[in-house]
Amino acid sequence: MNASELKELFQNQFGYNEGVRVFFAPGRVNLIGEHTDYNGGYVFPAALTFGTWAAAAPRKDNVYRFASANFPTEAECSVSETLVYREEDDWANYPKGVLNELIQLAEDENKSYSGADILFYGNIPNGAGLSSSASIELVTALALSKLAGFDIPMLELVKLGQRAENRFVGVNCGIMDQFAVGMGKKDHAMMLKCDTMEYQYVPVKIEGYKLVITNTNKRRGLADSKYNERRSECEEGLAIIKKYLPEVQSLGDVSLQNWNKVKSHIENETIRRRVEHVITENERVLLATKSLQENALVSFGEMMKQSHESLRDLYEVTGFELDTLFEEAAKIEGCIGTRMTGAGFGGCNVSLVKEHAVDEFKEKVAKNYSLKTKLDPDFYVCEIGDGAKEVF
Incomplete structure (x- = not known):
C-alpha cells in the first residue's frame, strides 16, 4: 500500500x-x-x-x-x-x-x-x-x-x-x-x-544468498505464553550466580569460562539449562557476528543451527511446528543456516538459502511441513531495510 x-x-x-x-x-x-x-x-x-x-x-x-x-x-x-x-x-x-x-x-x-x-x-x-x-x-x-x-x-x-x-x-x-x-x-x-x-x-553481505522467513502459521500470544516464566527462571539463576560472582549484573556479563566454574552451584536442572542457553547463546552471537564480518557465511549458518538446538533442548521454547520447520529446512542442500526467531512457541523460522535453491526450499519445506503438522507455512524472501x- x-x-x-x-x-x-x-x-x-x-x-x-x-x-x-x-x-x-x-x-x-x-x-x-x-x-x-x-x-x-x-x-x-x-x-x-x-x-x-x-x-x-x-x-x-x-x-x-x-x-x-x-x-x-x-x-x-x-x-x-x-x-x-x-x-x-x-x-x-x-x-x-x-x-x-x-x-x-x-x-x-x-x-x-x-x-x-x-x-x-x-x-x-x-x-x-x-x-x-x-x-x-x-x-x-x-x-x-x-x-x-x-x-x-x-x-x-x-x-x-x-x-x-x-x-x-x-x-x-x-x-x-x-x-x-x-x-x-x-x-x-x-x-x-x-x-x-x-x-x-x-553489514550483512550475503551475495548469492537470500534470507527466507517461514511462518509456521501456529499463532502464539506472547503475553500468555511461557515468556514471563522463562524470565523468572533466568532471574532465579542469576541470583544464585551472584553469590559466587558478585560483580555480575546480568547473565549477559557471565563468560563461558566463569559459567563452567559456577554452574554446579545451580542444583535445579531446569534453571541450570535455562541459564546455560543464555550464556552459550551470548557467545554464539559474538562468534556469528565475527563470521559475518569475515564473510564466513557457512560458519554463520552453523551458529544459527546451534542456536535453534539450544532453544529446543535447553530453553524449551520451540515446539513441534518450529522443530519440524527447522528439520525440513536443514535437509535442503542450499540452506546453510536455519533457526527459530522471536519468542518461540510458534511464530517464524529464519533461514539463509542459496539464491538458486529458494524455489526448491519453499516447495519441499512446505510439502513436508504440511504433511507432518497439517498446517500450511508462508514464506517471505526478505530484504533488510x-x-x-x-x-x-
Missing part, C-alpha cells in the same frame, strides 16, 4: 484528509541471539522492509482516535482521562500505552498533547514473532510526537516503546524489538548489548 492509498483510507475512516502525514516502522528479524535480550546479553537483529504504516493528523480537542485497516476494533480516548488497558480495545492497547508514556514524558517537561486521528495499516504477519507490536509502538511514538511538534530522539522513543509494552500491556519484553524497529539500517544488522545499549552496525521514519 502506498501513501496515497493510505490517505484515501484515512479519508474514508475519519471524513477528511487535510494535514495528514504518513509514518512507517518496520518489523524485525533476529538473526541470532534469542532470549538473551532481557538477560542483558547480545542480540543481532535487522529491520525488514515490511512493517506498519500510520496516517495521522492532529486534533485540538485532546481526543485520540485509533483505527486500523487490518482489524475492526477502534478505540478513542482523551488526554484528560486516565488511560488503562482494556481487553475490548485489543490491538489498540499498544498505541494507547505509547500515548500514555508520551503524555507522562511531556508532563515532566511542561509540554502537552492535544489529540490526533491515526489510521494504521500493517503487512507483518500477526502473531508471527516479527515484532508487529514493537512496530505499532514505534510508528505511534514517532507519529504522535511529530504531530505535537516534539522532536524526541529515536533512542528515547525506543525506550518509551519498551516501557509501554512492559507497564501498559504487561509483557515483560526486553529492549531488542523496539531497538531494531527504531534504529534499523538498510543492509545492516545490529549487534546490541541490551543492558548497556552499546551497539554497532554490521531502515528503521522508523516519516515517509510522506
Whole structure:
C-alpha cells in the first residue's frame, strides 16, 4: 500500500484528509541471539522492509482516535482521562500505552498533547514473532510526537516503546524489538548489548544468498505464553550466580569460562539449562557476528543451527511446528543456516538459502511441513531495510 492509498483510507475512516502525514516502522528479524535480550546479553537483529504504516493528523480537542485497516476494533480516548488497558480495545492497547508514556514524558517537561486521528495499516504477519507490536509502538511514538511538534530522539522513543509494552500491556519484553524497529539500517544488522545499549552496525553481505522467513502459521500470544516464566527462571539463576560472582549484573556479563566454574552451584536442572542457553547463546552471537564480518557465511549458518538446538533442548521454547520447520529446512542442500526467531512457541523460522535453491526450499519445506503438522507455512524472501521514519 502506498501513501496515497493510505490517505484515501484515512479519508474514508475519519471524513477528511487535510494535514495528514504518513509514518512507517518496520518489523524485525533476529538473526541470532534469542532470549538473551532481557538477560542483558547480545542480540543481532535487522529491520525488514515490511512493517506498519500510520496516517495521522492532529486534533485540538485532546481526543485520540485509533483505527486500523487490518482489524475492526477502534478505540478513542482523551488526554484528560486516565488511560488503562482494556481487553475490548485489543490491538489498540499498544498505541494507547505509547500515548500514555508520551503524555507522562511531556508532563515532566511542561509540554502537552492535544489529540490526533491515526489510521494504521500493517503487512507483518500477526502473531508471527516479527515484532508487529514493537512496530505499532514505534510508528505511534514517532507519529504522535511529530504531530505535537516534539522532536524526541529515536533512542528515547525506543525506550518509551519498551516501557509501554512492559507497564501498559504487561509483557515483560526486553529492549531488542523496539531497538531494531527504531534504529534499523538498510543492509545492516545490529549487534546490541541490551543492558548497556552499546551497539554497532554490521553489514550483512550475503551475495548469492537470500534470507527466507517461514511462518509456521501456529499463532502464539506472547503475553500468555511461557515468556514471563522463562524470565523468572533466568532471574532465579542469576541470583544464585551472584553469590559466587558478585560483580555480575546480568547473565549477559557471565563468560563461558566463569559459567563452567559456577554452574554446579545451580542444583535445579531446569534453571541450570535455562541459564546455560543464555550464556552459550551470548557467545554464539559474538562468534556469528565475527563470521559475518569475515564473510564466513557457512560458519554463520552453523551458529544459527546451534542456536535453534539450544532453544529446543535447553530453553524449551520451540515446539513441534518450529522443530519440524527447522528439520525440513536443514535437509535442503542450499540452506546453510536455519533457526527459530522471536519468542518461540510458534511464530517464524529464519533461514539463509542459496539464491538458486529458494524455489526448491519453499516447495519441499512446505510439502513436508504440511504433511507432518497439517498446517500450511508462508514464506517471505526478505530484504533488510531502515528503521522508523516519516515517509510522506
